[in-house]
Amino acid sequence: MRRDVNLNRLAIFVALVRAGSFTAAAEHLGMTKAMVSQHLLKLERELGATLIVRSTRRMALTEAGTLFHADCVQLLEQAQAAIERMGDRRHVPTGTLRLTTSTDYGMSVVAPALADFHRLHPQLQVDLVINDQISDLIAERFDLAIRIGWLRDSSLRAARLGGFRQMVMATPAYLAERGVPRRPEELAVHPWIAMSALMSPLRWTFTSSSGARRTVRMTQAMQANNAAAVRALVLHGAGVSVLPDYLVQDDIEAGHLQVLLAQYRLPEGGIHAVYPDPQPPAKVRAFIDFMRDRLAMR
Structure with missing residues (x-):
């Protein structure tokens, strides 16, 4: 049977076990001792099991509490690792850079630029799609498009890379x-x-x-x-x-x-990078900077 459990209480439970007392856990978490106790009671009620037996001087994990604590520690470690991976993606180009552009500009400018960009970031995979139609970046899962000429009104974000005569x-x-x-x-x-x-x-x-x-x-x-x-x-x-x-x-x-x-x-026409993400990942920001510098030297 599915149980509705407040997942924030898992972190409080793990912090309580690590601290060894309600007083120490409250100090570490920045809340009152009563609040820590209330969160534990609600968690036990949500789970339908006693996790900790306590007296005025000491507390100890029950058998169910020991098993649940081990699962919670693993779950929180996985969550922290996922958060750190997201942080890495914000600062280091990783994954696959999927982009689209027109046939003429893609063949003459973007493809050679991508070859040089990949030498700087060999850990990054690149998927270039040449298409003279205006692609739907969100529906087709593109990280960005390089568009030539005059931009149409759009809810997408755009960064000017340069221009052409x-x-x-x-x-x-x-x-x-x-x-x-x-x-x-x-x-x-x-x-x-x-x-x-x-x-x-x-x-x-x-x-x-x-x-x-x-x-x-x-x-x-x-x-x-x-x-x-x-x-x-x-x-x-x-x-x-x-x-x-x-x-x-x-x-x-x-x-x-x-x-x-x-x-x-x-x-004169403009050369723009157009992208859907209001907070573009490092791979997109790095390629935009690379293209802007490259075009400035032409």
């Missing part, structure tokens, strides 16, 4: 054939490769060094649903598009892609 790109071969646009308006006559995941994939606002803004509507030739696919189309000469700096830096240095209208700025 958006640049108009084309191949040198394409530009040799079609000409180099000198003003934003000239882009409207070039075949545009749109990224369909954006809210306005064909409408772009350029800001000059003087602060003047020009908005241009492009002429779509093709579209793709992520930046990596758009990059592949641009590299194969299909047209012109906007690409993030983290995805094309190597292409620019190798001469495979050329930056157009460098004197104008497009809106």
Whole structure:
């Protein structure tokens, strides 16, 4: 039969046995001798058994009390060990870091960063999920997501890691054939490769060094649903598009892609770590700090 027992009284019972007297136990626990006695009486009533026989001068465990005391000591030790393990998780990265991000950013930035992060924390396991859809972090049990661009309203917590520039790109071969646009308006006559995941994939606002803004509507030739696919189309000469700096830096240095209208700025995007836990464990805090430092050096 199930018994309703106040578990706090188990600790008082163990403290009483350890102290050897009600007076000493009361002093150790910071309560009155009468309170200690009342807790013991209620515990015995809840259990339906006498745990301690006492007189005015001494007390002794009954047979049931001896067995119950041994179980209580083991239970409290296990509870203390669990509390200490939770404390370790607050300060030392442990367990599995499960995170998600987009295909292009995951392949080009997050995966290499995770490899270096794991070298610093080899005891930590990593589970990276690449997905261009917005995942439900709580339902899918993610520790965090690395999200690129502009955050939607959410009850989740977010930490800014850095930002990225958006640049108009084309191949040198394409530009040799079609000409180099000198003003934003000239882009409207070039075949545009749109990224369909954006809210306005064909409408772009350029800001000059003087602060003047020009908005241009492009002429779509093709579209793709992520930046990596758009990059592949641009590299194969299909047209012109906007690409993030983290995805094309190597292409620019190798001469495979050329930056157009460098004197104008497009809106910069943010890079954020998004996580559900209001008190994130050490593994999440450590990776956020690692990524923030890494991006600051780019």
